Amino acid sequence: MCPSTIESNLAKIYFPLTANPVGYNHLMVAENVLWQIPETQLLVFILSNGRHPDPFKPFQIPHLSLRYEILRSALLQWPDPEKSLPAKYAAEYGVELKLGSKNCTISRWELSFSRPLRLVDHVHYFSTEEKISLIVGADLIQRMLDPRIFSDHDLALIESSCLMIAAQRDDIDLNLTLQLIKKKRGVELTVNQMNQDLLPKKLQNFYQISSTQIRKATQAGHSLETFLPVNASLYVSQNYYYKMGKQKTHSNILHLNEFEYSCFELQKKLKEVAFKLQEHLGKRAKNGQPYRFSVVETSTGGQISQTFTSLNGASDHFLDGRIIYDKEAQKQFLDVKEFEDSSVSKTRAQSLASEMQRQSGADWALAETGMAGPPSKDKQSRKNGQCYLGLVTSTKVRYKFLQFNPFLTRKEHQLMFAIEAFVWVEKELRINC
Template sequence: ELSLNRPLRFVEHLKNISGTEKIPMIVGADLIERMLNPQIFTTVDLKEIEKGCHLLAAPRNNIELESILQLVKQKRGVTLTVTHIMPKAIAPNLQKFLLISSTLIRRATQAGHVLEAFLPKNAARLIQQNSLYDGSSHVFNFQTVNMNELQMRCSELERQLEEAAKKLQKLLDQLETQNRAHRFAVVETSAGGQIAESCTSKSGASQHFLAGRVLYSLEAQKQFLGLKFAENSSLSDKQVRQLAKVMQKESGADWVLAETGMAGPPSPERRSKKNGQCHLGLALSSEVKYKYLELNPFLTRKEHQLLFAIEALIWAESVLKEHN
């Protein structure tokens, strides 16, 4: 895997270690279930597994393994050698480890969690030192095989949003160690909570994030701003500045990121010229910074929401670096 700079597929592992006898390999029952999908496991793959592998199957999600094996035989034309791993045959204090899967290890790696909870220390260290499964360079085909074009696009945008949030948190960690202003709050409208969610999904977020509000309707914005609500210009620099100021006063945060815009989607009934527009405000100790975005108005609502959030976090990081 390290020499190829990518994770090996299951069958590639098998070819590297196979000999005259079948190789025993521990897998989850869900992996065997995926063998029904020819876009994940080709016929050639399954023939290799049938010939060279003895699968030791750990239970997964109440999957009826015998039924799956029958379907694999009927639909894919292979008879797999499989032994069920029976949890009762394992010491009670070890049974929980049957729940570990390569999928969970990859997700834990990508979330920045401590891998020693999943793996021996040497294996965890190898993954961390070589940045395996960190999501930046390795993409598994089976993760996108059932996605349509929009889902794949949103998946990529979500990755970008996560990266932007990670960079912002790294900056805030630095500011905290320097005893500088780092605590913040978020108020958003059309982004629908994407900004706050991305900021709070990281370990250690509570060190910096104080509060978040999603004022999705005009009624909610009016109630929040009171007399400061801009009746004729709810999508404007004036409105977003007011949102930032009021949220800063309410939360007591060192700085506040505010967003208001129109995410759409466009439709025959809704022909607003403001679709795809976004106003950002960043309330600091003595001023409110402002930025205007105008995106393709024909993007979907989800794309707009994710792009608004990405741009907001990238801009906030840039302003904070300049300010500090």
């Protein structure tokens, strides 16, 4: 990353964002900057006018007044441990959050424009004799490789007049990206990468939130207090646009909201991997290998059994499927008085699979035990998005640990657990059995 050759103004830092809607992830980025750059006196949120400048992101955005009110409300309650989950966690560590009304403001200057405004517009408007300091995502820097999005003139202005403070996105190698930009576009950008490790570990989980996940959680009917302070979460959950807004898909046929479309794609994948397992079991049957199985599920709620039994010829392979969701029901199934392990654990998955094979008489048995759905402020567990799979054959007991973004919806987690179960079982049977 290039050191700055022109003095940058770190006392005032700008944070352009669409805020569709804002979430703890955005506020954590701002908080991180204040921890990392203590000389910062004012952080300016530049709220988008809703006209997206990227031609490859043609989606509808609610009116600025709605997004402004959500952001304003979120900032007011951000440092309050009674209203904000990150503030509550920070208090547990004995630290106070820095972002507050005295060091931040919201700019609505984009309202005066009826056209999309781009990063270079912010640079041109706000920079003077000093380089403007802007918070951006690493994904935006990656898009600077594309001349259709950032022209040579754009990059020349950014190179000469802007210091970018980059937040990590999607495992992007920022150093490699900057090297490629220098090689292919001929500019050496000034970039400081955010150090997320400055914040307590528990707070870092909030970086995994995205606006898309907040919208999908709203559409799925989840509580939003895991994603936003109390008042802002109420404002989002009560807004008709986020609950019912339809998004056009590439199929030009389906008109589903983001949550529905995500589940549609996952269900399609689930059927594909179930069919692949069925094909493999058919080959095993012809070769005289064990091929009949049973399934016991907890957090997937029957997704594995239902998907496989919807296939023609499923009865050739499938013996039994059970959903044992409740703790007491699991005790009864396993014939134990108390558990010494966690409900989401390697040993629980293996025990359930072993007992399922014994009771059903199957050649092999699969068990799933996980925690689906985003975290709740009222529950202490931090295993959201985690799952253990257990597989028992005539000779071995195996397990696999799964971990997905904890802020996905319950239905998405269920489908993803089920997909990975089919993929893993088919691979294990092919290689080891």
